[in-house]
């Protein structure tokens with residue numbers, strides 16, 4: 001495993017954090033974490049452990065106070081930074097080794113050869129005891145193995161500091177202890193390790209403990225062995241109890257806001273959590289007066305790494321996305337199943353020969369065109385809706401490591417568009433084969449195909465936007481009917497646009513389905529069929545639909561392309577905002 005001779009020194013000085021909806025979460029917290037140590041952040045649920053961890057990692061801007069890395073504001077994460085959140089930061093469907101190879105491709109500097117990537121992956125797998133699971137899909141790993149797999153991804157670049165949010169939660173005591181031993185060996189190799197935990201045993205396995213009180217102040221900062229004694233209790237469990245009741249360590253200054261103390265510029269000689277408050281390194285009491293908070297120096301920039309270029313990112317993401325799609329049974333079932341089901345339903349619903357000019361069925365022709373438009377829309381929307389929300393934690397972590405959102409969104413389009421085109425072609429081919437569509441020339445079918453694919457592309461982009469905007473797959477599923485309903489009602493198929501109210505007509509402008517319906521109707525020549533066909537129903541329908549099908553199909557294509565671009569741009573903007581939210585660090589490569 002690549003290790004560094006010296007870990008990162010991490011300091012927080014009089015840090016106060018507020019969270020919208022929760023108010024002040026951390027208050028006047030000061031800690032000084034020396035390189036190569038394991039620091040455990042503990043405290044009751046909601047005490048602010050995660051907020052402190054993210055702040056120390058530079059992922060959360062300080063409301064008051066300062067966070068310093070090696071004495072400077074947190075710089076670009078680059079290879080010195082590893083962060084393992086509670087959520088999985090690896091996709092679950094591919095074998096572990098392959099998953100890590102993709103993760104390495106995005107994290108390691110441009111120019112790293114495939115052999116070097118494989119060697120780095122092999123090394124971290126050995127060091128985390130996962131070599132024998134290299135070929136196992138991530139989803140089939142045990143909880144402990146998955147945690148270690150997440151850590152493995154972070155170790156690929158040999159970080160100087162590793163931040164972990166509850167790495168042992170959900171693990172049995174033996175597996176948890178083994179994970180802590182792994183972290184110990186990393187610390188011995190020079191890495192600074194900071195973790196949050198609820199597991200009592202973890203507190204005693206670190207070098208230092210920062211114990212937060214329920215109101216987000218440091219109740220104790222010091223050696224684990226002195227924790228119980230400091231509060232005059234026998235067990236760590238009791239510490240939680242007395243801290244919740246507002247107890248302070250025996251002999252501590254009780255007045256004022258508790259704090260680990262504002263730090264002098266320089267860690268204790270033991271290089272640990274230190275506050276200048278005595279040999280036990282524990283202070284609970286007001287921070288000393290005076291200019292305790294030094295002004296942060298401009299970030300000392302690490303040696304710039306050459307970031308993987310946008311085209312290579314796009315290519316890597318496209319390959320990974322395609323592999324993930326094919327490995328997920330659910331995705332394959334949705335991709336293949338929904339077109340087949342819809343085509344079968346259309347075949348059963350409509351009679352043959354509706355387009356026969358000698359005996360046309362004008363009402364059915366309009367409905368067939370509408371349902372082709374809606375089928376194309378539905379394929380695109382369902383394919384897009386689960387694309388992003390299911391992997392947001394992975395995206396966020398990779399964004400921090402240098403992933404660009406543009407290539408990410410482009411890769412989604414690259415993967416899904418050919419599948420959508422195939423579904424649309426299948427729909428048209430089957431309807432033609434069953435005589436639900438007329439015997440017309442290639443030019444007509446090319447026009448129908450382009451209209452369908454553009455309708456699918458716009459719906460895919462809308463699905464991606466919704467997927468980026470929601471917070472979980474459950475919300476994305478709820479979006480499906482919400483997005484489909486207006487597309488049906490305001491498409492102009494059931495209530496023709498000229499018969500709508502002014503408000504309805506205005507809304508119909510924003511419906512991609514309206515433009516797809518009109519482009520399809522124009523492409524197949526509905527107007528001529530209704531006007532010249534041998535059906536009495538044709539002229540009244542023509543009258544009702546007005547000039548819906550009068551323009552060239554190209555008109556609809558342009559509008560659908562515009563919608564696609566707007567939705568994609570909005571997806572990009574939402575994702576950039578979600579990734580940036582509160583992050584104070586620059587990104588890898590600037």
Ligand SMILES: Nc1ncnc2c1ncn2[C@@H]1O[C@H](COP(=O)(O)OP(=O)(O)OP(=O)(O)O)[C@@H](O)[C@H]1O
Pocket residue numbers: 019020021022025043044045046047048049050051052196198
């Ligand atoms: N995104 C958020 N929106 C609203 N409140 C938040 C958010 N993040 C944190 N909080 C609030 O901030 C406080 C501290 O949260 P934090 O997750 O740091 O606690 P914790 O000590 O890690 O808790 P736990 O041990 O349960 O994970 C909590 O009251 C929490 O509800």
